[in-house]
Amino acid sequence: MKCRTCGQKAAVNMRQHKLALCKEHYLEWVPAQVERFIKKYRMFSREEKILVAVSGGKDSLSLWDILHRLGYVADGLYICLGIDEGIAYSSESQRLTEEFAAERGLKLQIVNIQQQTGMTIPELSTATMRGRGKSCSVCGLVKRHEMNRIARDFGYAVLATGHNLDDEAAVLFGNTLTWSGEYLLRQGPVLPATPGLARKVKPLCRLYEREMLAYALLRGIEYIYDECPFAVGATSIYYKELLNELENNRPGAKLSFYLSFLEARKKGLFAEPEAIQQELHPCPNCGQPTSAPGLCAFCKMTSKANTV
Ligand code: SF4
């Protein structure tokens, strides 16, 4: 297999694009693709302040690296979840993220959930009786709330996350199985800003997990290899396996599933916005917009956890 650009030995072969590239040209190709998607979906401009949510994993660190290489103004946000039982998942991912930022002279904001709420994610899950199996729903709620808070308090116009195509296709698959109209309507490369909430973007949404893995390895990015211990057995992992099987037999199937969805949505296939648009009001405690009566879900959960 030879690089299409220079004819040297290829380092990465992408059957889905019928494209093979050597290391040098692959490391140019990925940022060029990301730049193309940033423009195509009108994610942000070089004048806007961007906050990248970094977990210490390959996708988010690679995204930060790419935005930096492309000349965007992007700071990082690391949220320490306090998941350190069995394996030192949080402390190790924080160390790698801090090293990544320091080596490149990038600004990193750090939020510690235990300092913020008095409890770690596993403790919050137990205290709110959602049970240990429900750590991911507690964690998702907390992460969303803290990302929105930092974006608002520090004046970031855009919040960027490292979701790749495999993540997006798995979520889409799950929402399609249940025809969750509201979620389908909101899923996409860009979620526009609403009063009190920054715009959310996913610049890697069209890049395969495999492509991001190759990028991180070829770039020599040190990231955390271990999965969060709570990810074991997650439905999204099962959906990813199913989609991989499909992709193995039909290269490009995953991308076409996602892109056809975006096309269908653009044509209004899922649109009944009036029916599902919710009235929002600011949470009396933290000020973030919420549809719940009274306190937002985050404030309700943390006050409950602290009174148990
Ligand atoms: Fe949080 Fe669940 Fe992801 Fe772990 S797997 S970081 S608990 S959402």
Ligand code: ZN
């Ligand atoms: Zn609140």
